[in-house]
Amino acid sequence: MxxxxxxxxxxxxxxxxxxxxxxxxxxxxxxxxxxxxxxxxxxxxxxxxxxxxxxxxxxxxxxxxxxxxxxxxxxxxxxxxxxxxxxxxxxxxxxxxxxxxxxxxxxxxxxxxxxxxxxxxxxxxxxxxxxxxxxxxxxxxxxxxxxxxxxxxxxAGRPPCPLCDEPLDPEGHICVRTNGYLRGEIAGSDDDADE
CATH class of the missing domain: 3.30.2450 (Secreted effector protein pipB2 fold)
Structure with missing residues (x-):
């Protein structure tokens, strides 16, 4: 053809x-x-x-x-x-x-x-x-x-992660730069201070 x-x-x-x-x-x-x-x-x-x-x-x-x-x-x-x-x-x-x-x-x-x-x-x-x-x-x-x-x-798509430049999902993001941990878990979450 x-x-x-x-x-x-x-x-x-x-x-x-x-x-x-x-x-x-x-x-x-x-x-x-x-x-x-x-x-x-x-x-x-x-x-x-x-x-x-x-x-x-x-x-x-x-x-x-x-x-x-x-x-x-x-x-x-x-x-x-x-x-x-x-x-x-x-x-x-x-x-x-x-x-x-x-x-x-x-x-x-x-x-x-x-x-x-x-x-x-x-x-x-x-x-x-x-x-x-x-x-x-x-x-x-x-x-x-x-x-x-x-x-x-x-x-116009998803914004990039400031650490690894991969797209951020609304549901969350597993960042390779933090070895899969959420940023709040590494630096200490602000939510912990309220308890």
Whole structure:
């Protein structure tokens, strides 16, 4: 069966988003153009890496080619939720990132997890064989907005433990830095003083 490559040359929207509560969130990337919506599922770390690499790519484009790039910002224009229902086309395994100098766009390619080995040359290529893919072309402004929103989505989860940086659960946290003991048990709990 031939692979499906979903191409968005001028997306109306390309965003990271989640479904679920912090600690039990599922991460998605969603590309939208007119009434066409394609969503893929991926890990939180993949979203973080993609946002980080896009920021680095924009700096490199500016350094190498003198292409003007928008400044880094924490402001996000699009804070709307994902288009529902969110039906994932596939789970992302491999991600590709490039620069189309003719179109002056950042190219993001998301490839499906595949049980069969494939050559890295299928990334950003229209080869007949290989995993399904979503390919999105973003202006530098859209790429910067994608990275800013992605960082916001990532940080909206559970706060990190101040000792070990692992996420804190509302039910409690077994911290590796305290050898599994709760912090109050080591330093003495304030509750003990009232007895």
């Amino acid at each position: 031939a692979r499906a490559i979903h191409v968005f040359r001028t997306p109306d929207r390309f965003v990271a988003g989640t479904v679920g509560q912090p600690g039990n969130r599922t991460f998605y990337l969603q590309a939208v153009h007119d009434k066409r919506v394609v969503s893929v599922i991926l890990e939180k770390q993949q979203v973080a890496v993609l946002a980080e690499r896009i920021a680095a790519l924009l700096l490199e484009i500016n350094r190498r080619f003198g292409t003007p790039i928008p400044p880094e910002t924490a402001d996000v224009d699009d804070l709307s939720p994902l288009v529902t229902p969110v039906d994932a086309e596939f789970r992302v395994g491999t991600m590709g990132l490039g620069w189309d100098s003719e179109a002056q766009t950042v190219v993001v390619e998301l490839l499906a997890v595949s049980e069969t080995e494939f050559d890295a040359s299928v990334v950003l290529d229209d080869a007949e064989e290989g995993p399904d893919a979503v390919r999105v072309f973003l202006t530098p402004e859209s790429a910067r907005q994608f990275a800013a929103r992605s960082n916001r989505v990532i940080s």
